[in-house]
Amino acid sequence: xxxxxxxxxxxxxxxxxxxxxxxxxxxxxxxxxxxxxxxxxxxxxxxxxxxxxxxxxxxxxxxxxxxxxxxxxxxxxxxxxxxxxxxxxxxxxxxxxxxxxxxxxxxxxxxxxxxxxxxxxxxxxxxxxxxxxxxxxxxxxxxxxxxxxxxxxxxxxxxxxxxxxxxxxxxxxxxxxxxxxxxxxxxxxxxxxxxxxxxxxxxxxxxxxxxxxxxxxxxxxxxxxxxxxxxxxxxxxxxxxxxxxxxxxxxxxxxxxxxxxxxxxxxxxxxxxxxxxxxxxxxxxxxxxxxxxxxxxxxxxxxxxxxxxxxxxxxxxxxxxxxxxxxxxxxxxxxxxxxxxxxxxxxxxxxxxxxxxxxxxxxxxxxxxxxxxxxxxxxxxxxxx
Amino acid sequence: xxxxxxxxxxxxxxxxxxxxxxxxxxxxxxxxxxxxxxxxxxxxxxxxxxxxxxxxxxxxxxxxxxxxxxxxxxxxxxxxxxxxxxxxxxxxxxxxxxxxxxxxxxxxxxxxxxxxxxxxxxxxxxxxxxxxxxxxxxxxxxxxxxxxxxxxxxxxxxxxxxxxxxxxxxxxxxxxxxxxxxxxxxxxxxxxxxxxxxxxxxxxxxxxxxxxxxxxxxxxxxxxxxxxxxxxxxxxxxxxxxxxxxxxxxxxxxxxxxxxxxxxxxxxxxxxxxxxxxxxxxxxx
Numbered sequence: 001x002x003x004x005x006x007x008x009x010x011x012x013x014x015x016x017x018x019x020x021x022x023x024x025x026x027x028x029x030x031x032x033x034x035x036x037x038x039x040x041x042x043x044x045x046x047x048x049x050x051x052x053x054x055x056x057x058x059x060x061x062x063x064x065x066x067x068x069x070x071x072x073x074x075x076x077x078x079x080x081x082x083x084x085x086x087x088x089x090x091x092x093x094x095x096x097x098x099x100x101x102x103x104x105x106x107x108x109x110x111x112x113x114x115x116x117x118x119x120x121x122x123x124x125x126x127x128x129x130x131x132x133x134x135x136x137x138x139x140x141x142x143x144x145x146x147x148x149x150x151x152x153x154x155x156x157x158x159x160x161x162x163x164x165x166x167x168x169x170x171x172x173x174x175x176x177x178x179x180x181x182x183x184x185x186x187x188x189x190x191x192x193x194x195x196x197x198x199x200x201x202x203x204x205x206x207x208x209x210x211x212x213x214x215x216x217x218x219x220x221x222x223x224x225x226x227x228x229x230x231x232x233x234x235x236x237x238x239x240x241x242x243x244x245x246x247x248x249x250x251x252x253x254x255x256x257x258x259x260x261x262x263x264x265x266x267x268x269x270x271x272x273x274x275x276x277x278x279x280x281x282x283x284x285x286x287x288x289x290x291x292x293x294x295x296x297x298x299x300x301x302x303x304x305x306x307x308x309x310x311x312x313x314x315x316x317x318x319x320x321x322x323x324x325x326x327x328x329x330x331x332x333x334x335x336x337x338x339x340x341x342x343x344x345x346x347x348x349x350x351x352x353x354x355x356x357x358x359x360x361x362x363x364x365x366x367x368x369x370x371x372x373x374x375x376x377x378x379x380x381x382x383x384x385x
Numbered sequence: 386x387x388x389x390x391x392x393x394x395x396x397x398x399x400x401x402x403x404x405x406x407x408x409x410x411x412x413x414x415x416x417x418x419x420x421x422x423x424x425x426x427x428x429x430x431x432x433x434x435x436x437x438x439x440x441x442x443x444x445x446x447x448x449x450x451x452x453x454x455x456x457x458x459x460x461x462x463x464x465x466x467x468x469x470x471x472x473x474x475x476x477x478x479x480x481x482x483x484x485x486x487x488x489x490x491x492x493x494x495x496x497x498x499x500x501x502x503x504x505x506x507x508x509x510x511x512x513x514x515x516x517x518x519x520x521x522x523x524x525x526x527x528x529x530x531x532x533x534x535x536x537x538x539x540x541x542x543x544x545x546x547x548x549x550x551x552x553x554x555x556x557x558x559x560x561x562x563x564x565x566x567x568x569x570x571x572x573x574x575x576x577x578x579x580x581x582x583x584x585x586x587x588x589x590x591x592x593x594x595x596x597x598x599x600x601x602x603x604x605x606x607x608x609x610x611x612x613x614x615x616x617x618x619x620x621x622x623x624x625x626x627x628x629x630x631x632x633x634x635x636x637x638x639x640x641x642x643x644x645x646x647x648x649x650x651x652x653x654x655x656x657x658x659x660x661x662x663x664x665x666x667x668x669x670x
Contacts, residue, residue, distance in 0.1 A: 034553045070578045104485055108567040108597045108634065111494035126639040143491040184488055186567075213633060214486035216461055220431025243631040247623070258565060259539020259594055262620035263662055266644075270660060278623050314541040314548075316524040346544060347524060370545070371663050 001051040001210045006089045008188070008225050015179035017172055019203040022091030031072030033066040034090040041059045044071040048080050049229055051124070056080045061093055085229050094204060099192035100161070101125055102173060104141070104180040113141040113180065115152070115173060119159045121192035135159075147177040168201045168283070182216030183221060235301045236252035240282060240295045250279030251377050252300035252309035252338075254293070256318075259281045259382040266311045267374035276378050279306045299342035301336055308339045308380035309371055320344040320352030328359050339380035343373035387514040387559045388534070388579040388586070389477060389503070390453060394518050397451040397475075398423040399442065399458055401433050401616050405481075406457035411432050413455075416519040421449035429516050442473035443596055453477040455511065455520050460484035463507060467493045471502050478570070479520050480506035487633070490568040497570065499642065504570025510540040510562035515546075523547070523560060531556015533669055534580035534613075535625065536573060537592035538565045538599075538632070542620060546592060546662050553666035558586040565632030574604035586666045588614045588669050591651075592662070595621035596635045596642045604650035615669040618659040619644045 002139035005012065010021040024047065025031040035042045046058030052094065053059050058080050072088050079085075099121035107114040118136045120128050127134055137158045141147045151169035162168055180188040181268040189207040196202055215222045227235055239243035243258065251268040255261035265278035280303065284296050300309055313323045323344055331340075340363055349368075356366045365385070367373035379385045390396075396413070401423025409454040411434045414420050422437050422445040429440035439445035442454065454475045458466040463482040470478045478497075485507045497504055505512060511521010515528040522540075527548040533555050543562050550557060559575050563569055564617040573591060578585040589611075593600040600619060607615055621630060621637075622644040627634045637643050652658055657668045 080647065099660050105566060106491065109492050109572075111492065111498075111568045111604065129639070143488070181488065186487060195670065204499055211487050211633075213460065213484045213627075217486075245625075245628050245630060249623075255541075255648065257539060257541030258635060259537070259542035259592065259620050260545060262594060262624060262630055262635070263542055263545075263618070264623045265624070266620060267661060274502070281624070281630050314544050316522070316527075316541065316544050347550060369663060371661055 001212055001215065003208040003210065004087070004226060005045065005206050005223065006047060008208035009203065011183055011208060011369045012176065012179050012190070012203060012206055015182060016175040017179065018201060018205060019204055019312065020091050020094060022089045025072060025090055026077060026086065028069045028073035031088055031294055032065050032069035033088050035062060035068035037081060038092050041093040042068050042090050043093050044068055044075060045089045045091065046075045046078070046080060046085040047089055048083040048085050049226065050081045050083045053080055058085065071297045072199050082279050083229050085133060095197040096191070096194045097197050097199070097230070098195040099100045100194070101128070101191045102176060102193045103187065103189035103191070104177050105187045107140065110140055111210070112143060112199050113177070114296065115139040115141060115147060115155060115177065117155050117159050117173070121162065124309060125191065136263040141177065146181070147174050149159035149174065165201060171203055183208065184209050184211045184218050207253060218320055233302055240292065242282060242292070242296055242299070244299060245281040246303065247280050248305070249276050249279045250305050250307045251276065251381050252303070252306040253312070254282050254284060254296050254300060254309065255283055255312045256314060260312065260314060264310060264370070264374070267370055268377055271374045272378045272381070276381055279303055290326040290329035294333045296360065297330050299335045301334065301338060308341065311340065312344045312370060312373060315344060315348060315352070318347070320346060320348040320350070321355055324352035324355040327348065327353065330363065331364070337363055339385055340372050341367055341377045342379060343367040343370060386583050386585040388576070388583050389559060389561065390514050390518045390520050391511055392417065392419070392517040394453050394520070395419050395421045395449060395451045396453045396455060396520060396546065397421060397442065397445045397449065398436070399454055399456045401425055401436065401438055401471065402428050402431065403457055406529060407433050409457065410436060412525070413519050416525040418518045418520065421451050421591065421594045432477040442469045442475065446473045446475065451475065453520060454479070455478040456482060458482060464489035464493055467504065468496065471497050471500055475501060478502060478504045480504065481509065481511055481522060483505070483508040485557040485566065487567050490566065494570065496569055505561065506564040506570060508566045509564030509569070510543060512561045514559045514561060515557050521562065523562070527551060529556040531558065532585060532587040533557045534558040534583065534589045536576040536580070536589065537562055538594050539592060539620065541599060542592055542662065546590060546665050549666055550590070550658055550669070553670070555666055555669060558583060559610060565634050567597060567634040574600050574606040577606055581613060587615065588616070590665055590669060591615055593617065593619045593647060594635050595624050595630065595637050595644050598642065598646040601650045604654040606658065607656060608654035614657070616657040616659060616665060618662050618665070619647045619651070
């Protein structure tokens, strides 16, 4: 789960990271009032759950409250990579002497948290990693010992930070790590952490991603989830316990298991070629009970781009005949003319096939292999079936 | 031979009285696995499918001499179950549970690395040595004994491929599902090493997916250390950047972990690449 900048900063502040406090505005008028109270030049920042806000024109400097209103008015409602801006953060403009990058993330291969810092802050870390990888200083963290002060100090020295800032930097790094652990984050990032012209360290930005698997014990953070950005189908899928991702192709995919779901997507593209491919990722999990299949089918068919749907279910513990009955029952609840290709494999797949074929539905075809299923789904999407 | 488990493996089931634990205990027994005990705190003294239940892993190990454990415990309690298994002296721990927090897994990983403990998973289908032992949830009938070693991050994709191999007459030495989480106990290279050393295994079938660099590490390992032929499939060529695809670890971050770079690395290591998982039987024939 991604947090907004203002939410991440609140979380950082709780753990003692000096952040540039600001206030959130939902309207241009509110932005004007905040700027007037601050009585200094401000920066108006779009709050959307996607990177690249600056480049998209979502971050603007305003010298006066009137200008803040004008900028907020332009930013609110704008679309950044498909995300509509509903809120802006208004912060006092800082005078920056130096920009630093600082983050804590997980190193999957090492199985340990990783502190990363760079004197080249303010730009995307991926760009630094590509163009100047030695400018990124890395320090693994023992999950039992936590980040030690000497480690943070060594990072400060290695990145060439002047000695007067080592102590403050180490404290910020340790507090950032504490917020990372305390929030069950998989990423806590400050970019930039600046040295101000008053020679103080201050987090101007904040980014935090929370581990979805830890939300059961992070209920206060879960309650902050911003669903205003999620399309209805994503909310429905989440409520139904389905793992769903909308893609921009035209072949709907309903599969059990994440790896097989990705494989099925890839097969529609392999046989679809230019202009044809997966409309979604959808893992219905084990069982494939009728109500779950029906909900998944509703979500997939709600996408107007979908020209055909491919069901690919491997019956391991669940039997193919049960899956077939579930699919037919779901089709009874969600009538459609969209061509559906059903492919069952594993336990009782043959019985499942007989049940699907006996139902004799004009828009439903059975396929026995994944290759054949993908080819039929592509033909159906092209209107050639 | 085979790897990790065989007919002599003595298994206990943590969470045996739960719905999943009880169901799969029966399936494992039917397959022929030696399930010698189960553990559910507070239910010691009960019996499940003819298997005695203990309150602690330690007492189960003392009473039964178990050397392996499988965990069907809900995610919030699974890390504790893994620590308990390690502290009771179990050498092979298989954790089926999906949804374990990554911060917990990093501590488990760090802890068991010090003790020479083999953990498979979490968020995995477990392992199956055809004709000998099944420790997990893989449907037993899809496999048959043979010489192909199978290692995969995924559940149902593994079943697809194993079933296809079996239907083509290609049996398996052991099938291992290592799991799709960012931090897992056993990685591709650990299993590849075991297959390389296992006399029964002649060829290896590897299934990976987007996210992380485990497949790249596997490619480097194969190039440097493997004499046995390997064929591979990588799922997620059509997955978008920055979005998690079901598995907690299946995400392309900052342009890294794409299917293309993994396929390129594996191909450069001499691995035969399947564009379609149904090609495995011909690649391995």
